[in-house]
Amino acid sequence: MKATKSLPISADKNKKLKSTKNYAIPYLVWCFVLILIPSLVLIFIAFSTYDFTSGSDVSFTFNNFSYIFGSEYAISVFWPSIGRSFYISGAVTVICFFLGYPVAYLMKSMKPRVRAIIMGLLVLPLWSNQVLRIVSWRTIFELLQTNTTNFYQINIIIAMVSMYLPFMILPIYTVLEKIDPKIIEASYDLGASRKQTFFKVTLPLSLGGIISGVIMTFLPSLTSFEVSDAVSYQNITLLGNLIYERFRGTGGFNVGSVFSIVTVVFSIVGFILVMRVDKEGETLI
Amino acid sequence: MQKVLVDLKNICKSFGDTEVLHDFNLYIMENEFVTLLGPSGCGKTTLLRMIGGFDSPTSGDIYFDGKLINGVEPNKREINTVFQRYALFPHLNVFDNVAFGLKLKKMEKSQIKEEVEAALKLVKLEGFEDRKIDTLSGGQMQRIAMARAIVCKPKLLLLDEPLAALDLKLRQDMQYELKEMQKKLGITFIYVTHDQEEALTMSDTIVVMNEGRILQIGTPEMIYNEPKTRFVANFIGESNIVEGKMLKDYLVKFEGASFECVDNGFSKNEDVDVVIRPEDLEIIDAKDAKIKGVIDSKTFKGVHHEINIIVNDKEYTVHTTKDYPLGIEVGLTVSPENIQIMKKPGLNTFSGVMDYDGKVKISDNIVLDSESELEEGTAVVVRILTGDVLLDDIDESDFKGTIKDIKKRGIYSDVYVESENIIFVSSTSKVHHVGDEVGVWIKPEKVKLEVEEDEGD
Numbered sequence: 001m002k003a004t005k006s007l008p009i010s011a012d013k014n015k016k017l018k019s020t021k022n023y024a025i026p027y028l029v030w031c032f033v034l035i036l037i038p039s040l041v042l043i044f045i046a047f048s049t050y051d052f053t054s055g056s057d058v059s060f061t062f063n064n065f066s067y068i069f070g071s072e073y074a075i076s077v078f079w080p081s082i083g084r085s086f087y088i089s090g091a092v093t094v095i096c097f098f099l100g101y102p103v104a105y106l107m108k109s110m111k112p113r114v115r116a117i118i119m120g121l122l123v124l125p126l127w128s129n130q131v132l133r134i135v136s137w138r139t140i141f142e143l144l145q146t147n148t149t150n151f152y153q154i155n156i157i158i159a160m161v162s163m164y165l166p167f168m169i170l171p172i173y174t175v176l177e178k179i180d181p182k183i184i185e186a187s188y189d190l191g192a193s194r195k196q197t198f199f200k201v202t203l204p205l206s207l208g209g210i211i212s213g214v215i216m217t218f219l220p221s222l223t224s225f226e227v228s229d230a231v232s233y234q235n236i237t238l239l240g241n242l243i244y245e246r247f248r249g250t251g252g253f254n255v256g257s258v259f260s261i262v263t264v265v266f267s268i269v270g271f272i273l274v275m276r277v278d279k280e281g282e283t284l285i
Numbered sequence: 286m287q288k289v290l291v292d293l294k295n296i297c298k299s300f301g302d303t304e305v306l307h308d309f310n311l312y313i314m315e316n317e318f319v320t321l322l323g324p325s326g327c328g329k330t331t332l333l334r335m336i337g338g339f340d341s342p343t344s345g346d347i348y349f350d351g352k353l354i355n356g357v358e359p360n361k362r363e364i365n366t367v368f369q370r371y372a373l374f375p376h377l378n379v380f381d382n383v384a385f386g387l388k389l390k391k392m393e394k395s396q397i398k399e400e401v402e403a404a405l406k407l408v409k410l411e412g413f414e415d416r417k418i419d420t421l422s423g424g425q426m427q428r429i430a431m432a433r434a435i436v437c438k439p440k441l442l443l444l445d446e447p448l449a450a451l452d453l454k455l456r457q458d459m460q461y462e463l464k465e466m467q468k469k470l471g472i473t474f475i476y477v478t479h480d481q482e483e484a485l486t487m488s489d490t491i492v493v494m495n496e497g498r499i500l501q502i503g504t505p506e507m508i509y510n511e512p513k514t515r516f517v518a519n520f521i522g523e524s525n526i527v528e529g530k531m532l533k534d535y536l537v538k539f540e541g542a543s544f545e546c547v548d549n550g551f552s553k554n555e556d557v558d559v560v561i562r563p564e565d566l567e568i569i570d571a572k573d574a575k576i577k578g579v580i581d582s583k584t585f586k587g588v589h590h591e592i593n594i595i596v597n598d599k600e601y602t603v604h605t606t607k608d609y610p611l612g613i614e615v616g617l618t619v620s621p622e623n624i625q626i627m628k629k630p631g632l633n634t635f636s637g638v639m640d641y642d643g644k645v646k647i648s649d650n651i652v653l654d655s656e657s658e659l660e661e662g663t664a665v666v667v668r669i670l671t672g673d674v675l676l677d678d679i680d681e682s683d684f685k686g687t688i689k690d691i692k693k694r695g696i697y698s699d700v701y702v703e704s705e706n707i708i709f710v711s712s713t714s715k716v717h718h719v720g721d722e723v724g725v726w727i728k729p730e731k732v733k734l735e736v737e738e739d740e741g742d
């Protein structure tokens with residue numbers, strides 16, 4: 001009796017699971033067409049001599065990789081640009097952290113209405129066109145007459161901070177908000193001052209959010225090309241600009257692919273870091 | 286000679302418009318295990334948070350060890366708390382959780398290790414030092430929370446429903462262990478719970494609270510055997526509460542019969558509530574009994590049978606080890622010392638006439654505000670609970686009167702105030718003296734009106 005009774009139920013469950021699985025198909029197709037295939041094509045181009053414009057013969061090669069290590073170009077342009085990219089995105093990330101953490105911390109203790117307003121102000125700029133925001137910064141620098149060689153790097157950093165600050169604040173806020181207020185009270189109760197409580201309890205408990213925020217500001221600013229393009233009038237070349245140059249013109253696809261793969265490697269390292277700290281992925285919003 | 290460790294004086298606390306604690310007065314002796322017992326929302330947790338320093342009273346003073354500590358930050362108080370859901374630090378292991386307070390005291394490393402080990406031994410979790418918090422069970426987390434607090438050697442330990450999240454068996458074991466720990470350590474415990482069994486098992490003193498006021502303070506035996514109010518009787522275990530009349534001292538009448546009892550100090554024929562615990566009622570042969578009833582329903586509870594008996598349309602609950610068949614007529618008896626007499630909640634009753642804007646006139650010069658929208662000139666009966674008649678400074682009051690008499694009623698007193706030949710009774714825990722002139726003040730929402738019927742009642 002029991003066995004026959006349980007059969008239809010489990011069959012029904014399987015059916016349900018199958019039907020909900022179907023909803024994931026569009027996304028799987030999307031992944032396949034727009035992520036997996038292009039990635040494979042990218043790897044293929046990076047390891048081949050294939051030229052899209054002339055349609056030349058295809059042969060396997062490591063030359064594109066050796067190019068970024070051995071060539072004159074690599075020494076004078078590629079590696080300095082990577083260094084500059086790391087320097088600028090590093091500075092952007094550090095500034096975003098020191099500006100963003102206090103905002104996230106204060107938001108936690110705000111009245112819900114004030115918090116909603118701050119949250120709105122944070123998210124609102126994301127609704128406007130990114131190019132428009134970058135161009136606005138350029139106009140501001142022109143008005144301030146700081147659009148000169150000496151200020152290009154600083155201008156890029158300022159513009160990028162404004163661009164990526166919300167991505168630092170939001171994950172940190174999400175984590176801070178989840179901290180049980182009783183845990184903070186327990187710290188006071190055991191004799192910790194406000195400062196001690198912050199450094200011994202609040203900060204370590206928000207580490208997951210900090211790492212998410214760092215990744216979410218560091219990676220996009222590392223690969224950004226629009227900001228340096230517009231704000232420095234193409235005078236400062238970053239990693240993103242190099243890739244863009246290769247793919248915009250003709251004949252640079254193979255080396256451009258290698259540049260892209262280098263960037264992807266950085267991204268993967270970043271995500272491995274996030275996964276190690278934040279196992280449940282709750283801080284990635 | 287024991288000394289007072291915590292002294293709460295005239296504590297009032299409001300959140301916005303809601304008053305959580307009304308003029309709360311309580312002192313706690315050193316080494317006492319005091320339980321604040323009451324339903325949720327009675328103000329017990331708020332009180333505990335104020336002692337811990339996480340909330341401050343709207344008015345009133347908190348003294349700890351003889352010093353006023355109103356404005357002292359929680360980290361500067363020699364008080365530790367065991368929080369309701371433990372509030373352990375999830376990023377630290379067991380050792381670092383327990384050592385948290387000691388490290389802040391800049392103690393030697395070797396000494397910290399010693400103290401932590403001793404504390405873990407006390408809560409029976411030796412060898413758990415390196416465990417992560419999320420690998421612990423609820424009972425273990427509770428013990429770590431205890432260890433983390435007592436390792437700091439506070440003078441006072443506050444416990445906010447620490448056992449609420451545990452299952453029944455574990456809770457009972459922990460009750461015993463907590464009491465043992467308290468005796469061993471010699472620390473004063475203030476324990477907050479809504480669980481009457483917990484309170485009765487562990488406490489030296491129970492403070493029963495409701496709606497921000499103390500209803501009764503006493504040992505577990507006193508609270509259980511002699512509840513002072515209907516609320517306490519109901520809250521502490523099951524009770525049969527019936528209406529009765531005090532014929533004279535030591536003689537009460539209920540269910541149409543008079544019974545000897547051990548209570549006195551009531552006025553002649555005063556209406557009272559009679560409280561009898563289910564285990565104190567005895568089932569006897571109907572023909573020998575003053576109270577007769579029919580067995581209506583019964584439930585087997587393991588140790589005893591719970592038998593419901595209908596007497597004059599009222600249900601009495603009896604706990605007995607003997608089983609009886611349903612539907613038979615039985616008699617009930619109770620010995621005098623098991624009859625508990627309670628004063629009925631006091632009521633002031635006046636007749637009055639409606640004036641403009643909801644004002645009601647009860648004599649030439651005494652006009653009370655009410656929230657009524659009755660028409661001007663309507664004759665009404667005015668009822669005000671004695672607890673709602675507030676005595677205050679003369680300038681802030683509705684009218685003034687003279688105290689004619691004061692009757693002590695346990696922890697509070699009934700104060701009889703005369704004004705223009707009308708007597709108001711006020712139940713208050715504040716100290717007053719006969720002959721004093723006081724201001725009388727009644728909140729409009731506490732003035733209950735009923736239209737007076739023309740043809741009597």
